[in-house]
Amino acid sequence: MVSVQNRQSAYSNATFNWRQRFSTVARRTLPPEINWLMAQALEDPDIISLAAGFVDQESLPHEEFAGLLREVMEQAQNGRAALQYGTTQGDLEFRIKLIDRLRREQVISSNSEIDASHCLVGSGSQQILYLAAEALLDEEDIVLLEAPTYFVVLGVFKSRGAQTIGIDTDEHGLIPERLEECLEQLKREKRLSRVKMLYLMSYATNPLGVTLPQERRRQILSILQRYRDGGFPILLVEDAAYRRLVIDGECPHPIKRFDDSNQQILYTESFSKSLSPGLRLGFGVGPKELIDKMIDIKGNHDFGSSNMAQQIIKTVMQSGLFDQHLKTLQSIYRRKRDIALNVLEKYFPPEAKWLRPSGGFYTWVVLPEAVDTSAKGHFFQTALQEKVLYVPGDLCYSSDRPESKRSSAMRLSYGMIGEQALQEGYKRLARAMEKEISTLTA
Amino acid sequence: MVSVQNRQSAYSNATFNWRQRFSTVARRTLPPEINWLMAQALEDPDIISLAAGFVDQESLPHEEFAGLLREVMEQAQNGRAALQYGTTQGDLEFRIKLIDRLRREQVISSNSEIDASHCLVGSGSQQILYLAAEALLDEEDIVLLEAPTYFVVLGVFKSRGAQTIGIDTDEHGLIPERLEECLEQLKREKRLSRVKMLYLMSYATNPLGVTLPQERRRQILSILQRYRDGGFPILLVEDAAYRRLVIDGECPHPIKRFDDSNQQILYTESFSKSLSPGLRLGFGVGPKELIDKMIDIKGNHDFGSSNMAQQIIKTVMQSGLFDQHLKTLQSIYRRKRDIALNVLEKYFPPEAKWLRPSGGFYTWVVLPEAVDTSAKGHFFQTALQEKVLYVPGDLCYSSDRPESKRSSAMRLSYGMIGEQALQEGYKRLARAMEKEISTLTA
Numbered sequence: 040m041v042s043v044q045n046r047q048s049a050y051s052n053a054t055f056n057w058r059q060r061f062s063t064v065a066r067r068t069l070p071p072e073i074n075w076l077m078a079q080a081l082e083d084p085d086i087i088s089l090a091a092g093f094v095d096q097e098s099l100p101h102e103e104f105a106g107l108l109r110e111v112m113e114q115a116q117n118g119r120a121a122l123q124y125g126t127t128q129g130d131l132e133f134r135i136k137l138i139d140r141l142r143r144e145q146v147i148s149s150n151s152e153i154d155a156s157h158c159l160v161g162s163g164s165q166q167i168l169y170l171a172a173e174a175l176l177d178e179e180d181i182v183l184l185e186a187p188t189y190f191v192v193l194g195v196f197k198s199r200g201a202q203t204i205g206i207d208t209d210e211h212g213l214i215p216e217r218l219e220e221c222l223e224q225l226k227r228e229k230r231l232s233r234v235k236m237l238y239l240m241s242y243a244t245n246p247l248g249v250t251l252p253q254e255r256r257r258q259i260l261s262i263l264q265r266y267r268d269g270g271f272p273i274l275l276v277e278d279a280a281y282r283r284l285v286i287d288g289e290c291p292h293p294i295k296r297f298d299d300s301n302q303q304i305l306y307t308e309s310f311s312k313s314l315s316p317g318l319r320l321g322f323g324v325g326p327k328e329l330i331d332k333m334i335d336i337k338g339n340h341d342f343g344s345s346n347m348a349q350q351i352i353k354t355v356m357q358s359g360l361f362d363q364h365l366k367t368l369q370s371i372y373r374r375k376r377d378i379a380l381n382v383l384e385k386y387f388p389p390e391a392k393w394l395r396p397s398g399g400f401y402t403w404v405v406l407p408e409a410v411d412t413s414a415k416g417h418f419f420q421t422a423l424q425e426k427v428l429y430v431p432g433d434l435c436y437s438s439d440r441p442e443s444k445r446s447s448a449m450r451l452s453y454g455m456i457g458e459q460a461l462q463e464g465y466k467r468l469a470r471a472m473e474k475e476i477s478t479l480t481a
Numbered sequence: 482m483v484s485v486q487n488r489q490s491a492y493s494n495a496t497f498n499w500r501q502r503f504s505t506v507a508r509r510t511l512p513p514e515i516n517w518l519m520a521q522a523l524e525d526p527d528i529i530s531l532a533a534g535f536v537d538q539e540s541l542p543h544e545e546f547a548g549l550l551r552e553v554m555e556q557a558q559n560g561r562a563a564l565q566y567g568t569t570q571g572d573l574e575f576r577i578k579l580i581d582r583l584r585r586e587q588v589i590s591s592n593s594e595i596d597a598s599h600c601l602v603g604s605g606s607q608q609i610l611y612l613a614a615e616a617l618l619d620e621e622d623i624v625l626l627e628a629p630t631y632f633v634v635l636g637v638f639k640s641r642g643a644q645t646i647g648i649d650t651d652e653h654g655l656i657p658e659r660l661e662e663c664l665e666q667l668k669r670e671k672r673l674s675r676v677k678m679l680y681l682m683s684y685a686t687n688p689l690g691v692t693l694p695q696e697r698r699r700q701i702l703s704i705l706q707r708y709r710d711g712g713f714p715i716l717l718v719e720d721a722a723y724r725r726l727v728i729d730g731e732c733p734h735p736i737k738r739f740d741d742s743n744q745q746i747l748y749t750e751s752f753s754k755s756l757s758p759g760l761r762l763g764f765g766v767g768p769k770e771l772i773d774k775m776i777d778i779k780g781n782h783d784f785g786s787s788n789m790a791q792q793i794i795k796t797v798m799q800s801g802l803f804d805q806h807l808k809t810l811q812s813i814y815r816r817k818r819d820i821a822l823n824v825l826e827k828y829f830p831p832e833a834k835w836l837r838p839s840g841g842f843y844t845w846v847v848l849p850e851a852v853d854t855s856a857k858g859h860f861f862q863t864a865l866q867e868k869v870l871y872v873p874g875d876l877c878y879s880s881d882r883p884e885s886k887r888s889s890a891m892r893l894s895y896g897m898i899g900e901q902a903l904q905e906g907y908k909r910l911a912r913a914m915e916k917e918i919s920t921l922t923a
Contacts, residue, residue, distance in 0.1 A: 055714045055744040057770040060677060062641070065616045068777045093566050101560025108550040118543025122757040123897075124535050162604055162783040169782050174507045195781045199504070235502060272497045302497040315564040317788035328499040335510045339637045340611050341604040345787050346759035455565075 087464035093455035125346035129160025164309035164321030170333040187435035205437035212251040215258035236274040243281035246450035248396030285398035318348040386469035400454035427467040529906035535897035567788035571602025606751035606763030612775040629877035647879035654693040657700035678716040685723035688892035690838030695733040727840035760790040828911035842896035869909040
């Protein structure tokens, strides 16, 4: 006992500074600011958080799962398969079923030769995005993306040392002409070969909530094909996380539908929004060479995602529960969306502008330019005093954009919270806005 | 339809070479040779594979899980929590229970201040190893490890650009004097500051099957403390994946037990070997600064491992099933180990040497020096003709070691296969050896 204590005091004298030992990747990886936001919400249980991108709590199909899991586990063969190692790429039968389904849904065209070998199962589509970034990006490489974009992905690209360039969007999503201008500019600067990918959400984007129209899809693909300068292809990473939660208008084909040769697009989807984030499963479909390399990298990460989760989702899809659940989700989120729009109309000051979400569960609200919505700004404190939390717009912009320094927008999520809290949260925010605007005009 | 076909033919003319777009990390990441081995086994169902590190198939507790899962899922609160997002670090209650258990088991000392904040849940301990490598290693950094070592980890370090140095082992595991000599040499070469970690298995090592004796544990820790040159600490990554499967003699305290200040050691454990690989869960306990950075990186990877898997293991631990299952596993693997040793004694030629596994499920067999066991060698083909597969010893050595070019050893796993196949597989290998040795002496 004495010797243990001696050892401890010898230790206490030593200063271990692990920070000085960190790798370049580690130094580039910063805790997402959203963590700080979440901590604020947790500290005060009275705060209504419109910040978290969590899914509707009541919708999570725990009872249906109880039955299905019993079904999977009671049978010796399936049960043991679920509990044993799988392959790094993902369960073959699961991938075959996924590809069959994507073909039926015309996500991939019937005349493409895409099969299960082009599909990689990951721990959420987030892991697919990380693996693609790790496979392709070196320092000084360039990634194009929407402005504003899904903020978590900005941290991924930054950690790989890549430069991100935000392309203008409007109420229909990414503006193809602006993409072309950007590529033309990069060509003039002889930097075109450094452009490794365009990261694009094609359905109910986060944070704008818009679904890219059919015409723009073709334009964007055609632009990327034209700028394949010197044989350097630009990968289109099509993130379709919210495709199954589109509730307004027609749901256009994914851009992947037009990539018959499977050479240009890495298409990703997640089961987090459409079924359950707790299972942590998503997948990617893309060029064989790229998928194969991502499998090798994933082999080093974790040898493959949970086999049990894959067996569960396979069963959920077979049983018909998946399709039934999607209908339930669409009706839940449509109702919440309509409530949100209603409260916006009724309570928000006329100076506030917003887009009508085509699906998903975010509203993007833009305040008068004089209002700075950043976490360091005055308005954020006013909102906190009213006990409501939002995601400041500046976080959703790539660092090359002026909006990343100062934005008057905010992302409001109605994903997780109930209808009452949703109404109350929006009303609190309306009060904060009125206070802020009256201060500005005073 | 015509336009789609036109687009396709335009595509066919283009050559997309994604390989030329790969990142440095991607170029350094090669498909593990074990994949090729596994493919061999799959091609011919008559082959008995002693190569795979899978766990005992019959032991997987699918029936018990059926009941427990119903329990977790039927209850609204637990069921929904399992299906919702968790935190990146891992479920707080789960981490608290893990740390409590580790303290009871004296993995961490009762007077250390280690708590749940020092624990990170990962997708297998493999992910913890990857995150540690990603957090600490840059090109030209040095990792020390056992020779032979767990071969998958060699690929991880290589992909980060690090140089690995293999330290001699004997029948008790890593030889402390050799570690010291290596560090002294690196000091002379002024490369000590590049040594970022020592990766070490402390229980029933893969592939040797040996458990490091208590005395060596203290020596190794003390050596690392002495060589903390110029304030650059060397992280000890203590991989205790097989701790709960030690069946012989006393099971000594982990080295982590003596790291009261929690500054020197990242301790990792996996639920793959002790419960179910299909859940893909493991954890690490280490210095706060390092764990925090690994959490940030994991936030980019996947926002946290499956919450459902965490809820399941929490329930399994609470229910007592975990401890009960460990006893079952120990008796299964003891029985298999004894069968393996028996067949080795009875059938293997006197020229073959092996170690008695203290646990886990590997035997390390060394043939006469004249036999080259590599996948390209003659003996491997002879074994394939006898329809038996093993892991060639050269794969288990760091590239700085001569054994990585030529080895006469092999790793035989009795993890997954049944007792009959185990006996038959070893007998086939004995026949292959006899053939080979008679060829050599002819």
